[in-house]
Amino acid sequence: MHFKPPMTMMDFFRKSEGIWFIERNVHHFDVTDNESGESNLIVDVIEPDSSKVAEVCALQNVNPKIATGGASFRWMATTDEKEPNADYAAILIDIPDDESKKTGKLIRNKGYVEGIPVVSRYWFGDDGILTINTDYDNNQGQERAWFINDDFRVRVSSVRMMNGVNLVTYCSERRCVSPVKLEQMLAHHN
Known part of the structure; x- marks a missing residue:
């Protein structure tokens, strides 16, 4: 079966919905220390008629009627935590x-x-790679993400300070499979 990458943002959000295990490496160019770590990402799709769409659009004076929907992202050090930290969440x-x-x-x-x-700008390449550029007050960020298959994706990003590139990050992200889905997969392969 041939894998078809998502080519619209809402398709990307829908393919991303669920819990992901992330392994990341961060290289800081302004210090000698680099870091690596593991975390979980929880992605939930937001439909266009959700009140969250109107709330976020209001922050940027954007008409919510032109929105096609969205997603909420919550990061956790581990899914054993009771609740995600609100400081590590975005819509x-x-x-x-x-x-x-x-x-x-x-x-x-x-x-x-x-x-x-x-507000970020995004585009999908013909190869299915999503590129997101964001201009902040003092920084510029670029993130590129793509699916290898339905349950594994890669993300690379860089942050450019006014004096040059400050850090580069590489993440491999693996979908966490529910016990029910795991049983279905096992049954299918037996």
């Missing part, structure tokens, strides 16, 4: 440029680099 709303929905804006209630409401 992204999709505002496509045209009917192709391959390019557009992401309206965020909170940016990754600076914790302020921000």
Whole structure:
């Protein structure tokens, strides 16, 4: 069976829905220390009629009627935690440029680099790679993400400070499979 990558933001959000195990490496160019770690990412799709769409669009004075929906992202050190930390959460709303929905804006209630409401530009390459550019007050961020298959994806990002690139991050992300889905997969392969 041939894998088909998502080519619109809402398809990307829908394919991303669920819990992901992330292994990341961060290289800081301004210090000698680098870091690596593991965490979990929880992604939930937000439909266009959700009140969250209107709330986030209001932060940027954007008409919520042009939004196609969005997603909430919550990061946790481990899924054993009782509740995700609100400081490690963001809501992204999709505002496509045209009917192709391959390019557009992401309206965020909170940016990754600076914790302020921000608007990002995105586009999908013909190869299915999603690129997101974000201009903050003092930084610029670029993130690229793509699915290897339905349950594994890769993310790379860089943050550019006014004096040059400050850090580069590589993440491999593996979907956490529920016990029910695992049983179905085992039954299918036996």
